[in-house]
Amino acid sequence: MPHKVDKEIFDLINKELERQKTFLEMIPSENFASPAVLEALGSVLTNKYSEGYPGKRYYGGNEFIDKIEQLAIERAKKLFGVEHVNVQPYSGSPANFAVYMALCKPGDTIMGLELSHGGHLTHGWKTSVSGMLFNSIPYHVNKDGYIDFEELEELAKKHKPKIIWCGFTAYPRIIDFKRFGEIADSVGAYLVADISHIAGLIVGGIHPSPNKDAHIITTTTHKTLRGPRGAMIMVTKKGIEKDPDLPTKIDKTVFPGLQGGPHDNTTAAIAVALYEASLPEFKEYARQIVKNCQVLAEELKKKGFKLVTGGTDNHLLLIDLTPFGVGKGLYAQEALDLAGIVVNKNTIPNDPSPFYPSGIRCGTPALTTRGMKEKEMKQIADMIYRVIYEIKDYEFSKDKKDELIQKFRSEIKQNKTIKQVRKEVIDLCKKFPLYEGM
Numbered sequence: 001m002p003h004k005v006d007k008e009i010f011d012l013i014n015k016e017l018e019r020q021k022t023f024l025e026m027i028p029s030e031n032f033a034s035p036a037v038l039e040a041l042g043s044v045l046t047n048k049y050s051e052g053y054p055g056k057r058y059y060g061g062n063e064f065i066d067k068i069e070q071l072a073i074e075r076a077k078k079l080f081g082v083e084h085v086n087v088q089p090y091s092g093s094p095a096n097f098a099v100y101m102a103l104c105k106p107g108d109t110i111m112g113l114e115l116s117h118g119g120h121l122t123h124g125w126k127t128s129v130s131g132m133l134f135n136s137i138p139y140h141v142n143k144d145g146y147i148d149f150e151e152l153e154e155l156a157k158k159h160k161p162k163i164i165w166c167g168f169t170a171y172p173r174i175i176d177f178k179r180f181g182e183i184a185d186s187v188g189a190y191l192v193a194d195i196s197h198i199a200g201l202i203v204g205g206i207h208p209s210p211n212k213d214a215h216i217i218t219t220t221t222h223k224t225l226r227g228p229r230g231a232m233i234m235v236t237k238k239g240i241e242k243d244p245d246l247p248t249k250i251d252k253t254v255f256p257g258l259q260g261g262p263h264d265n266t267t268a269a270i271a272v273a274l275y276e277a278s279l280p281e282f283k284e285y286a287r288q289i290v291k292n293c294q295v296l297a298e299e300l301k302k303k304g305f306k307l308v309t310g311g312t313d314n315h316l317l318l319i320d321l322t323p324f325g326v327g328k329g330l331y332a333q334e335a336l337d338l339a340g341i342v343v344n345k346n347t348i349p350n351d352p353s354p355f356y357p358s359g360i361r362c363g364t365p366a367l368t369t370r371g372m373k374e375k376e377m378k379q380i381a382d383m384i385y386r387v388i389y390e391i392k393d394y395e396f397s398k399d400k401k402d403e404l405i406q407k408f409r410s411e412i413k414q415n416k417t418i419k420q421v422r423k424e425v426i427d428l429c430k431k432f433p434l435y436e437g438m
């Protein structure tokens with residue numbers, strides 16, 4: 001980091017860089033963008049205003065910006081096999097709101113997977129505007145952790161939603177887009193596939209694409225797709241057949257409906273990420289993410305861990321910690337963090353204590369970007385096992401939580417096993433260097 005004008009901030013950036021280099025990043029929505037993506041993000045493009053779309057801007061001087069945005073659009077169309085793409089949404093949540101405003105009026109009925117079953121806030125959860133403005137009817141997973149299509153079909157027939165959302169944040173299995181499409185069609189709803197988590201797997205050919213079944217596809221660009229923080233909204237051939245004005249409606253809702261000037265530096269970084277995702281290496285990368293996750297799942301199972309759905313088809317898995325006691329996701333997350341393994345606590349389907357989740361969610365996209373393979377997954381499964389074993393004697397109860405959490409925190413810091421695992425994590429990270437020379 002060369003420019004040390006603001007020492008305070010650059011010291012903190014460097015500390016964060018060091019943290020990323022020396023921890024095992026296993027939050028499934030995170031990844032490491034390439035130096036080329038970072039270069040585009042940190043470029044002079046951040047200086048420009050370009051409200052509007054290529055060829056139709058409200059400001060002058062957009063000759064090169066137009067070319068950049070056009071390239072991003074063309075690359076996305078080709079890679080995802082869709083008819084229309086908007087690359088301007090600032091992030092995943094605003095992209096989803098643009099879809100709502102293009103298709104619905106306040107009060108309309110919408111359906112998404114229940115948040116605590118793996119859905120996203122913007123798919124109708126009550127603390128999100130999506131749950132306040134619309135009549136949100138959630139669907140669920142069944143007792144085995146798979147989408148309950150019977151329930152979905154029944155609810156859809158009864159409530160006739162305008163939109164059915166599919167695409168999730170904590171679902172370890174292949175999404176049956178075809179089935180979703182049939183149900184949406186049977187009630188005249190729009191199927192919107194939010195592929196934020198799995199966009200990279202779809203481009204890599206390791207997860208089916210929703211481009212034949214959904215009308216609209218939204219995605220973030222910073223998760224498995226490994227680009228900058230940003231998002232895209234895509235309209236499929238099926239979407240245009242349902243409503244030929246969809247592309248115009250989406251574009252108008254993004255700008256001027258919800259946003260002002262696009263972040264042109266982000267647009268360029270998205271274009272770079274899409275270029276990288278079109279290379280043969282990316283297919284190999286996507287395949288390795290899933291292979292790594294499956295090895296991790298098998299190894300954890302061998303050690304006696306219970307996984308939601310019993311395993312994984314994609315980049316993430318959910319460990320059900322209820323055999324260690326209810327509500328212990330926080331303990332697991334904090335103990336693993338001390339050991340240098342970053343995961344997040346997560347509800348499991350039908351969690352006995354949704355406010356104090358009983359599971360953790362971990363994934364392999366970032367580890368795979370570092371070059372880790374099956375051998376390292378076995379090593380990491382063993383580390384996770386040793387760390388989580390240390391929390392088993394710590395009691396959790398909602399009523400005495402402050403006291404219990406405090407006791408846990410003060411003692412776990414001194415734990416010898418965790419200190420030992422921390423050393424092993426640092427050694428492992430050194431073997432898979434990240435951002436060399438930065």
Ligand SMILES: *Cc1c(COP(=O)(O)O)cnc(C)c1O
Pocket residue numbers: 029091092093094096120122167168169194195196197220230
């Ligand atoms: C991450 C995610 C989003 C939101 O993206 P942000 O960029 O954090 O706003 C939306 N939907 C799904 C399914 C996601 O996983």
